[in-house]
Amino acid sequence: MTETTGPLLAADGTPLKRKLAQSLFRSRARAFGLTLPLLAFIIVVFVIPIAQFLTQAVVDDRYSSLMPKSTIALAEWDGVSEPSEALAAAVVADLALAKENKTIGKVATRVNREKSGARSLFTKTARRAAKMEAPFLDALYERDKKWRDIEIWQGMKVASKKYTAAYLAASVDRKITADGKIVRQDEQRRIHITLFQKTIWIAFLVTLFTFLLGYPVAFLLSTLPMRTSNLLLILVLLPFWTSLLVRTTAWIAMLQGEGVLNDLFVAFGIAGDDARFSMIYNLTGTLIAMTHILLPFMILPLYSVMKTIPPSYTRAAKSMGATDWTTFWRVYFPQSVPGIGAGALLVFILAISFYITPALVGGQDGQMISNFIDYHMRGSLNWNLAAALGGVLLVIVLFLFWVYDRVVGIDNMKLG
Amino acid sequence: MQIAQKKRCRICGWVLNNSALPFDFMGKGRLWGSGLSQTQDAFVEFRRVQKSYDGEVLVVKDLNLKLPKGEFLTMLGPSGSGKTTCLMMLAGFETATHGEILLDGQPINNIPPHKRGIGMVFQNYALFPHMTVGENLSFPLEVRKIGKADREVKVKRALDMVEMGDFINRRPAQLSGGQQQRIALARALVFEPELVLMDEPLGALDKQLREKMQFEITDLAHRLGITVVYVTHDQTEALTMSDRVAVFNDGVIQQIAPPDVLYESPDNSFVAQFIGENNTLAGVVDSIDGDVCQVKLDSGDIIDATPVNVSKVGERTLVSIRPERVEANPKRLKKGAHTLKAEVLEFIYMGDVFRTRLRVAGNDEFIMKTRNAPDQQRLTPGEEIEIGWLPTDCRALDA
Ligand SMILES: Nc1ncnc2c1ncn2[C@@H]1O[C@H](COP(=O)(O)OP(=O)(O)O)[C@@H](O)[C@H]1O
Numbered sequence: 001m002t003e004t005t006g007p008l009l010a011a012d013g014t015p016l017k018r019k020l021a022q023s024l025f026r027s028r029a030r031a032f033g034l035t036l037p038l039l040a041f042i043i044v045v046f047v048i049p050i051a052q053f054l055t056q057a058v059v060d061d062r063y064s065s066l067m068p069k070s071t072i073a074l075a076e077w078d079g080v081s082e083p084s085e086a087l088a089a090a091v092v093a094d095l096a097l098a099k100e101n102k103t104i105g106k107v108a109t110r111v112n113r114e115k116s117g118a119r120s121l122f123t124k125t126a127r128r129a130a131k132m133e134a135p136f137l138d139a140l141y142e143r144d145k146k147w148r149d150i151e152i153w154q155g156m157k158v159a160s161k162k163y164t165a166a167y168l169a170a171s172v173d174r175k176i177t178a179d180g181k182i183v184r185q186d187e188q189r190r191i192h193i194t195l196f197q198k199t200i201w202i203a204f205l206v207t208l209f210t211f212l213l214g215y216p217v218a219f220l221l222s223t224l225p226m227r228t229s230n231l232l233l234i235l236v237l238l239p240f241w242t243s244l245l246v247r248t249t250a251w252i253a254m255l256q257g258e259g260v261l262n263d264l265f266v267a268f269g270i271a272g273d274d275a276r277f278s279m280i281y282n283l284t285g286t287l288i289a290m291t292h293i294l295l296p297f298m299i300l301p302l303y304s305v306m307k308t309i310p311p312s313y314t315r316a317a318k319s320m321g322a323t324d325w326t327t328f329w330r331v332y333f334p335q336s337v338p339g340i341g342a343g344a345l346l347v348f349i350l351a352i353s354f355y356i357t358p359a360l361v362g363g364q365d366g367q368m369i370s371n372f373i374d375y376h377m378r379g380s381l382n383w384n385l386a387a388a389l390g391g392v393l394l395v396i397v398l399f400l401f402w403v404y405d406r407v408v409g410i411d412n413m414k415l416g
Numbered sequence: 417m418q419i420a421q422k423k424r425c426r427i428c429g430w431v432l433n434n435s436a437l438p439f440d441f442m443g444k445g446r447l448w449g450s451g452l453s454q455t456q457d458a459f460v461e462f463r464r465v466q467k468s469y470d471g472e473v474l475v476v477k478d479l480n481l482k483l484p485k486g487e488f489l490t491m492l493g494p495s496g497s498g499k500t501t502c503l504m505m506l507a508g509f510e511t512a513t514h515g516e517i518l519l520d521g522q523p524i525n526n527i528p529p530h531k532r533g534i535g536m537v538f539q540n541y542a543l544f545p546h547m548t549v550g551e552n553l554s555f556p557l558e559v560r561k562i563g564k565a566d567r568e569v570k571v572k573r574a575l576d577m578v579e580m581g582d583f584i585n586r587r588p589a590q591l592s593g594g595q596q597q598r599i600a601l602a603r604a605l606v607f608e609p610e611l612v613l614m615d616e617p618l619g620a621l622d623k624q625l626r627e628k629m630q631f632e633i634t635d636l637a638h639r640l641g642i643t644v645v646y647v648t649h650d651q652t653e654a655l656t657m658s659d660r661v662a663v664f665n666d667g668v669i670q671q672i673a674p675p676d677v678l679y680e681s682p683d684n685s686f687v688a689q690f691i692g693e694n695n696t697l698a699g700v701v702d703s704i705d706g707d708v709c710q711v712k713l714d715s716g717d718i719i720d721a722t723p724v725n726v727s728k729v730g731e732r733t734l735v736s737i738r739p740e741r742v743e744a745n746p747k748r749l750k751k752g753a754h755t756l757k758a759e760v761l762e763f764i765y766m767g768d769v770f771r772t773r774l775r776v777a778g779n780d781e782f783i784m785k786t787r788n789a790p791d792q793q794r795l796t797p798g799e800e801i802e803i804g805w806l807p808t809d810c811r812a813l814d815a
Pocket residue numbers: 469470475493494495496497498499500501502
């Protein structure tokens with residue numbers, strides 16, 4: 001043995017550690033290089049657009065860009081005292097400008113989100129703004145006494161901020177006052193929290209139902225010989241061969257008042273002809289259809305985990321004197337947990353952002369947060385609020401993911 | 417009981433009285449108390465058992481087997497010969513298509529596996545991965561509703577028995593193959609079953625560890641006085657471990673006998689071929705005179721043999737000779753013994769033995785093993801020699 005002090009050297013004299021790091025780096029760089037095209041694709045079509053969209057939750061320059069003078073004046077105003085003449089002058093000038101540029105509609109809509117009734121006030125005032133003369137504050141009061149309402153001005157102050165937490169606040173039924181406090185939304189405007197709760201509740205129930213229905217099926221599949229189980233797996237996957245839309249409409253045909261199921265109930269005397277069950281266009285319909293649609297996502301991970309549990313474990317347990325139930329509960333079930341974890345997480349995350357099915361069969365009380373996001377995207381055109389709602393949803397999902405990791409452990413999950 | 421104990425001593429050399437045991441495993445009285453009247457009778461019995469999985473092929477054909485209490489019986493046979501199936505029927509995981517299986521005199525066909533009280537060791541150990549070693553061992557005690565304090569004592573005792581006391585809090589995945597094997601053994605024994613089944617438990621271990629475990633398993637089995645049915649396809653394992661070996665082929669027990677009998681007096685060609693190394697020569701029975709017969713080989717040579725399952729002159733036969741019973745030194749042969757010409761094809765020096773491949777009566781694979789002794793000559797390929805053997809070492813079997 002040679003008495004080497006200091007680091008071990010490779011054949012060419014470089015320290016062994018560095019040599020190893022070099023060679024590891026090279027192989028890692030190569031592996032990374034292979035993923036580069038996909039990474040670039042994901043960044044371009046996924047990460048950037050989403051990030052861009054989500055920033056809309058906190059960035060809104062509609063007021064500040066269209067009403068530049070009053071934006072500055074509103075920033076100086078303390079938000080509680082009576083508006084100054086200078087502020088009023090700036091507002092009148094901006095309104096005249098906006099009227100001329102035909103942008104007054106956008107501005108009015110923006111302020112209306114902070115204070116109901118602002119829209120008509122703005123369009124009405126803007127029509128005369130060009131002809132107004134000093135003192136402008138009195139001119140405004142004269143045009144409409146609503147200008148005397150300090151809340152209008154406060155709404156404008158909130159709207160004038162380019163970076164605003166107003167939408168995020170709105171998405172959790174809060175609003176930001178002119179002096180920067182966060183307070184609860186007016187009673188009739190508190191809808192989002194309940195909606196989030198309902199969305200999570202629906203996703204949870206769907207996860208639970210798919211688990212209860214899927215676990216025995218996956219178990220059966222895993223015990224059958226390969227040939228049979230493959231055949232049955234195709235049946236499990238069969239729903240994937242038809243479009244989501246078709247499957248959802250099929251459920252309408254099944255569940256509606258004059259549908260197949262109700263006809264059967266009536267035929268068997270379970271329900272009276274005049275008292276048919278309402279199983280669709282409500283929460284029940286959403287739950288039934290979503291459970292059906294998401295079932296394969298539960299069965300597949302469960303099956304892939306159960307298939308790898310050797311039958312010798314259950315046999316060992318029984319040989320040691322365990323009853324069927326004890327064997328299942330103490331030996332089999334714990335080993336299927338990774339599959340349950342994967343399936344539940346998959347179904348839950350898919351369910352929490354489900355859209356088409358609740359839109360078609362959800363009626364009033366079967367609507368989920370995605371349907372609201374869609375409404376704000378296409379209906380009310382309030383993209384900022386849509387982005388905020390989407391952001392909150394994302395945070396909720398990440399939070400639940402984190403909780404899951406703490407409770408079950410993310411490494412204790414097997415996706416296939 | 418005394419008889420059984422004496423028999424065990426022959427194998428393991430362990431001085432067998434209760435006080436010599438590291439703990440009182442038999443003191444519970446289960447092992448000896450309940451079965452006392454049955455000691456002379458079969459403890460496990462297969463009566464005309466048949467098994468078919470698909471209704472077309474019989475995987476086990478008419479199996480009859482009795483084993484007394486305390487016996488270490490090995491089922492030996494090539495893969496697919498039905499050994500595991502037999503074991504699973506005994507354990508209750510497969511049902512016999514026909515016939516009866518009796519345990520301690522009681523038919524057990526309709527008793528579910530968890531009520532049979534049979535310990536099992538599986539080839540892949542089947543240790544529950546989500547439980548620690550301690551929890552694994554505690555499991556069979558928990559399902560028997562044994563109190564916590566009692567459980568801890570028993571678990572500790574069983575772990576000490578396999579010298580794994582320090583590993584109680586480890587997970588199976590943190591153990592080496594050999595250690596897992598010991599835990600599996602301890603788990604099968606911790607609830608003190610009278611009968612333990614092992615299905616190729618050492619199959620996954622390397623040679624050295626396997627030999628060590630072979631010894632430990634037999635030693636433990638005999639110390640505890642349990643009855644063991646052991647399955648293997650490794651004939652060395654079967655020979656070194658068992659009181660008796662049942663050789664399986666094609667769902668039929670070919671021979672069931674103690675290892676020495678099996679090796680030295682195989683009943684048929686299959687057993688002769690399967691157990692140990694074996695030379696065969698084909699021929700026709702020329703004459704039979706009591707327990708000696710003469711066989712005319714296909715090459716025309718005449719040799720002496722012991723008739724085993726040939727009965728009449730003119731019958732075709734395969735004679736079988738163990739390589740170490742082949743003699744090349746004519747001085748060591750009996751006067752008048754028939755000898756054969758042989759040509760040396762290959763000579764391998766293996767240290768303790770010489771292994772010579774010969775061409776004998778047209779057979780190019782004829783092996784002769786000779787002990788490395790000072791007077792032993794080393795042969796060279798191409799050399800012509802005369803070989804012979806004692807008629808008792810040469811058995812005329814079925815063709
Ligand atoms: N569950 C099963 N279903 C159908 N055939 C089986 C089953 N288990 C074993 N067999 C068949 O039975 C025969 C004996 O198998 P087995 O008892 O496992 O043999 P061994 O343990 O001696 O290798 C084999 O031909 C095997 O293919």
